[in-house]
Amino acid sequence: MDRHARRWLLVIAVIVILSLGFIRFNSHTGAVPTVATITSHQNVVESIRLDQVKAPYEITVSTPDGGHNTIAVRPGEIEVIQADCPDQTCVRQGAIANSAMPIVCLPHRLVIQIESLHENESSAPPDAVAT
């Protein structure tokens, strides 16, 4: 390989690496498309595109036997801020922004699960989380 070809190869390699880095950078800092799904007693109450939330708001989900969870929805994250369940585990967990740990209110059979709408396999989320 002559020097000329090697130089070109180097230039191409640098461009490829930079653009890969850019894609990765973008996918990590730009608004990652995420969907939060709130289910109560196995029924989907609401699916929210968290990346498209502009201003914070609140939702209250009632259980069939009169309990409730108040949920704060903010750009990129979601949180149970108040509930009348006995253990308060859902409230203490705080805000979540990814699929690592869904919010579960066992007494109220409420689950908030976040899913990322990834496009390629390399950044695909794992199949499950050991917790």
Add this chain to the structure above:
Amino acid sequence: MHKRRMLVWLLLLPVLLFGCQSAPSDKTTASPDAVFEVDFQFADSGFSAEPVQGTAGFFAMDTVVSVTLYAETEEQAHGALTACVEEINRLDGLLGPKAAESDVHTLNAEGAATVQPDTATVIRAGLTYGRETNALFNIAINPIMEAWGFMDEAYRVPDPAEIDALLPNTDLTGIAFQEAENGQAHIRLNPDMSIDLGAIAKGYTSQRCIEVLREKEIRSAMISLGGNIQVLADKPDGNPYRIAIQNPADPEQYAGVLAVTDAAVITSGTYQRYFVENGITYHHIIDPRTGYPAESGLASVTIVSADGTMADAYATALFVMGLDAATDFWRAQAGAFEAIFIESDGRVTITEGIAAHYTPDSLAAPVVLTEAS
């Protein structure tokens, strides 16, 4: 519409199965307020070999359960999922401490009981793991767990004198185990003793579910019992399942991701259950030697094994041991299981059998433990 029909069918299931049978098998029905509220979903898996992906999500064993499997037809997927859901509910009804008709409840209330084959198997396994670990895995720790309020979320810090008084009631030799007919067993507890199978029941249940799915000729599946994971084979495209390991310091982050085939992946961590009193955090993994939350320098232990029951029990025991003793234990067991240890300062140590299948994420690359010291 489809989903609704199945829900009705499941509600009817206990009636269909047990409605006209006589007494003995009543024990195996799940408690009435329990599950049978199952969300079944079927989708195109995108795989040519097993084109249908079926999932079942529901609450059981005091947690969220999900079963994902791949099948050739929706009918096969539905049959296998239903069998799996029934098995989980059946075992929950036997092994759970709360269901009034459970073996464990009866044993604790009466001090003696003849238990069903599954309960006998789990207690036998629990006693074996107890002997192997010098009672660091202890199914009789229940009185201490109750004193701390971990069994009913009425958290409190017990008096040292109270703990000292309870410790003698956690001696595993106070459990008399006698085999009986048809796989049953007669169990007798010393006075003031009680058992809890919470640190082993989920592992046994996921193991049983995998066996049920195999009988249904399912070739690929994944079960999560509140984050206790067990997978059957690979995904239909031949790739292993990718299981994230939580970062104990920030459960929103993954420490790393582990690729596994035909294995249970079960973690014991301080972050799973704890309470704070006067600024001190008390977590739920009790050191049976002291009666206090284990301070072993570890924040989590993940066990990877083809045997879910073992993985569940060892996750607890090795957490209590701490890294050095756990390392010796792993070397002595030669290949029975693999492990990932995360220390309180974030250092990760992994055993060599799975090191090549682990990709670090939010925590640094792990130290690899080899079999030779």
